[in-house]
Every structure is written in C-alpha cells, then in structure tokens.
Amino acid sequence: MVIDSYSPNFTAPDDCPICKRPKADGVKMKNSGVFDGLLIECPQCGQYELRGTEVMAASFGWAPELRRALSCAARQATEAGEPLRVTKGGEAEEFADPHMRTRVSDNQERLLREVAKKSGRPNRGARFSLTNDFTLIDCYSKEEFVWYLEWLKNQELVFQTAAGPDTAEVTLSMEGWNRVQPLPRPGGIPGRCFVAMWFSDETRAAYDQGIEPAVSMAGFKAIRIDRKEHNNEIPDEIIAEIRNCQFLVADFTGQRPGVYYEAGFAMGLGRPVVWCCRTDEIPKLHFDTSHKNHIAWQTPNELKERLYTRIRMTILEQG
Ligand SMILES: [Zn+2]
Incomplete structure (x- = not known):
C-alpha cells in the first residue's frame, strides 16, 4: 500500500524521534512512500526507519535512557551498512538493550x-x-x-x-x-573464551542461560561479537578476538557458515574448540565436523551443565 502520509493520527515530529535533535541540526525526515512510516537521517543516530502507527505512537513515549541507547544502536547499525528498522512495539527496547549493558x-x-x-x-x-x-x-x-x-x-x-x-x-x-591488530600469540590470552554461534532470538537463551554462565562458572570470560552477517565476510575484529582467545566454544545450531569458519580458524591456530549443537540439528551438521564430539543439548540449562563439565575436563585439567 502506498500512502503519502504515514499516519492520519500523527503529525510528523519536528525533531529526531530517537535523540530529539531538531531539524536545524541536520536531521532529515521523509515519509517512506512505500510503507507506512518514516525514513530518518540524523547526524547522531544515522539512518533508520520507523514503521507503522504502533511504533510511531510508542516513539513519543520513549524514555530518555532508552533513546540514548537506541541512538547508539541505530548509529552502529548504519555504520555496519544495515540501518535499523523498528517495525513493532517492543523492538526498540530489544535493539537498545545490549547498548545499555556495555562494559x-x-x-x-x-x-x-x-x-x-x-x-x-x-x-x-x-x-x-x-x-x-x-x-x-x-x-x-x-x-x-x-x-x-x-x-x-x-x-x-x-x-x-x-x-x-x-x-x-x-x-x-x-x-x-x-x-x-594483535600478533599471533601461542596459546592466546589466558582466561578468554571466544563464543562462535548464531546470534538470533532463537539462540539468545542458549547464550544467556547456557554458554555465558557455563564459561563464567569455569572461570573464563566469554567474548562474543554480535554482528550482522555481511556477504559471509568475517570482520577483522572477530579474527583478532579469536587470536586472543585461549579456547573457543562453537555452537552450530542454525548451521551458520561463519561459525564453521571461526571454529576452523581457531583449530588452525591450535586453540581447543568445544563443539555444541542443539539435538534436533545434529543430523544437519556438516560432514567434515560431524564426527567431533559435540555437546548435544535440548535446553539452555542442559547446555550450561554439560558445557561447564566439558570445559573443566578439557580446558582446565589439560590446559
Ligand atoms: Zn537522532
């Protein structure tokens, strides 16, 4: 449906809906013309889209703390070449959340x-x-x-x-x-564990309630780098973190090519790799790695328990 006005219920805001900077600061806004919503370009927040009346309505009530974190989320998404699209209620909070807890x-x-x-x-x-x-x-x-x-x-x-x-x-x-650009270090930096996995809503609990607590309980720091997959290219930042890690935990749920690549790269550097996969996806594992002793898990809690034990057995006791 092509409409000219994004909503009959709202007047277009005078300032950036996220950071509230005025148009005089260089904020540009236009109706999409293709969907029911606004395209915004802001020097602080980058480019982003607000879609639908629900999101537009919610944007007027965004709390300052949320807007500050969302501004970071939108800007960094723009820089990564994939501008943020807020399409439903609650999504802004989800996008903002990781930017509120950065160490x-x-x-x-x-x-x-x-x-x-x-x-x-x-x-x-x-x-x-x-x-x-x-x-x-x-x-x-x-x-x-x-x-x-x-x-x-x-x-x-x-x-x-x-x-x-x-x-x-x-x-x-x-x-x-x-x-x-760290030089290759034999053995990596003690205490660092790189986590290679598919980052999505489907795997969020596996990380938050499974991998992260297991790694911390064993005394290591879990390093994860959220990223959008870009032409299957592995960013330098990930390569650097794998070089720096003492070992790597790879979860193959979702069968992402990046995870295979990162696990292979870690093996090439001589870093131990702990292999994990949700039980229903075990038959989908790529031939070359399917013989590895995977931790097959059904719930994040099971993953946590088994991963913790595996780290203790293979990294702590042999490392
Ligand atoms: Zn802004």
Whole structure:
C-alpha cells in the first residue's frame, strides 16, 4: 500500500524521534512512500526507519535512557551498512538493550577499533565530531566519549593530532595498533573464551542461560561479537578476538557458515574448540565436523551443565 502520509493520527515530529535533535541540526525526515512510516537521517543516530502507527505512537513515549541507547544502536547499525528498522512495539527496547549493558573496558576497545578504522593507516589522523560521533561506541553523551578518548591518550594508545571546539583528531600509537591488530600469540590470552554461534532470538537463551554462565562458572570470560552477517565476510575484529582467545566454544545450531569458519580458524591456530549443537540439528551438521564430539543439548540449562563439565575436563585439567 502506498500512502503519502504515514499516519492520519500523527503529525510528523519536528525533531529526531530517537535523540530529539531538531531539524536545524541536520536531521532529515521523509515519509517512506512505500510503507507506512518514516525514513530518518540524523547526524547522531544515522539512518533508520520507523514503521507503522504502533511504533510511531510508542516513539513519543520513549524514555530518555532508552533513546540514548537506541541512538547508539541505530548509529552502529548504519555504520555496519544495515540501518535499523523498528517495525513493532517492543523492538526498540530489544535493539537498545545490549547498548545499555556495555562494559566500560569493551567500549574502550571499541573506540580503539573505531580510531583504527577511521584512520586506516599508521600516522593518519582519525577525526571525530564530538557532538555527532559519540554514538559510534556506546556513549550517552559527548562528555562520556571525551572521557574514553582521554583514557586512550593517557595510556598512550592514541596521540591527539588536532582539536577544535567540536572535533578531536587522534592517531594510533604502535601500542594502539598492537592492540587492534594483535600478533599471533601461542596459546592466546589466558582466561578468554571466544563464543562462535548464531546470534538470533532463537539462540539468545542458549547464550544467556547456557554458554555465558557455563564459561563464567569455569572461570573464563566469554567474548562474543554480535554482528550482522555481511556477504559471509568475517570482520577483522572477530579474527583478532579469536587470536586472543585461549579456547573457543562453537555452537552450530542454525548451521551458520561463519561459525564453521571461526571454529576452523581457531583449530588452525591450535586453540581447543568445544563443539555444541542443539539435538534436533545434529543430523544437519556438516560432514567434515560431524564426527567431533559435540555437546548435544535440548535446553539452555542442559547446555550450561554439560558445557561447564566439558570445559573443566578439557580446558582446565589439560590446559
Ligand atoms: Zn537522532
């Protein structure tokens, strides 16, 4: 259905529905013309879509905390090339949620990777707009972003090359490059466990109630990198984290090519891999790996118990 006005019940907002910045700040909005909703482009939130009257109505009541995290979610989705689409009630909360719980140390690593991405080469400055770019990582304000930048400078991971009232330009030090592009380390960093799995609603409980608690109970830190699958390309960030891990947990539920790739890469580096798969998908496992001793699980709790035992037996006692 093609309609001109996204809803007879609402007037188009004057500001970005997520961050509330006014049009004067460069926020652009238009009716889709194809679906019942708005296309928004905001210097802070990137590009995103709000679809349907339910979402439009809900957007007026979004709490400040939710809007701050959602702004980060929308901006980072835009940067990843897959702009956010909010299509039903409750979805905004779901998108925002992981951005509300980011660990400070993870956020700092992320900023370092942003600097590397923006500068591209050694000795080339990465320029950030302080008012617009704090959402590139999970920051709620310009001040928070500046705090992270200051710490990167204090640790000499970056050097400031230029500064203005609203801009900061920094370049990575050799130490900074080493962090972003770590040299292969035999054995990885003790205590780190990379989790390769299909990230979706269907597997969320398997991670939250199964893998993560099992890994922590065994005394390790679970590292997972949420990502949209992009032309089956494995981002550098994932390669770096696999190099850094002591071992890898791979869950093959969903049969994602990325999981096979990541498990194979870890094996090539000599890292132990713990293989898991939901019972109903065991027959679908790829031939080359189907002979591995998989933890076949039916419930997240079963996965937790068995994975914990397996980690104790194979990583702690033999490592
Ligand atoms: Zn915005």
